[in-house]
Amino acid sequence: MDKVLMFEYFAEVIGPDWQNSPPVQLSGWEVVEALWPLNNDFKNHFRDFAALPYEPRFEDQADTAQEHFVFTGKWPPVSVEVWRVILERHQQAIQVALANELAGNFLMPIPSRLPKSARTGAAILYLLQKMRLPFEVADRANYSPDAKQPHP
Numbered sequence: 001m002d003k004v005l006m007f008e009y010f011a012e013v014i015g016p017d018w019q020n021s022p023p024v025q026l027s028g029w030e031v032v033e034a035l036w037p038l039n040n041d042f043k044n045h046f047r048d049f050a051a052l053p054y055e056p057r058f059e060d061q062a063d064t065a066q067e068h069f070v071f072t073g074k075w076p077p078v079s080v081e082v083w084r085v086i087l088e089r090h091q092q093a094i095q096v097a098l099a100n101e102l103a104g105n106f107l108m109p110i111p112s113r114l115p116k117s118a119r120t121g122a123a124i125l126y127l128l129q130k131m132r133l134p135f136e137v138a139d140r141a142n143y144s145p146d147a148k149q150p151h152p
Contacts, residue, residue, distance in 0.1 A: 006125040013118045021111035028101030034119035049080040054137040070121040093127040
């Protein structure tokens with residue numbers, strides 16, 4: 001997580017008085033819902049990168065790409081190796097969110113005035129940005145961006 005970027009994002013989306021907005025906690029399920037749309041972003045290239053090994057040397061480039069996406073709404077041109085890092089982070093963040101949902105824990109605080117449409121950006125900055133992978137890297141060769149969102 002990069003708090004500075006997250007606070008910049010809140011200021012951009014809500015305005016400079018974002019701190020006057022009382023915080024609310026998102027459940028694990030709400031975070032899954034926020035992250036799920038990223039599956040659509042993987043569709044164009046996933047056959048090229050899903051079977052690649054995870055290479056930590058591309059993590060800084062993934063952070064840069066994620067930041068660009070959050071603040072512009074568009075992914076910059078990135079290599080398949082960077083997409084692989086983003087995919088692994090995405091999948092592990094969903095696992096973390098689902099584990100928190102099952103445990104009945106809230107996962108992520110956001111300002112109450114943050115629009116629902118801005119939750120994906122907040123979740124990226126909270127969970128994926130500078131992410132230390134909590135689990136072992138998985139073989140994602142069978143990943144499908146067309147998977148249906150699970151129901152709570």
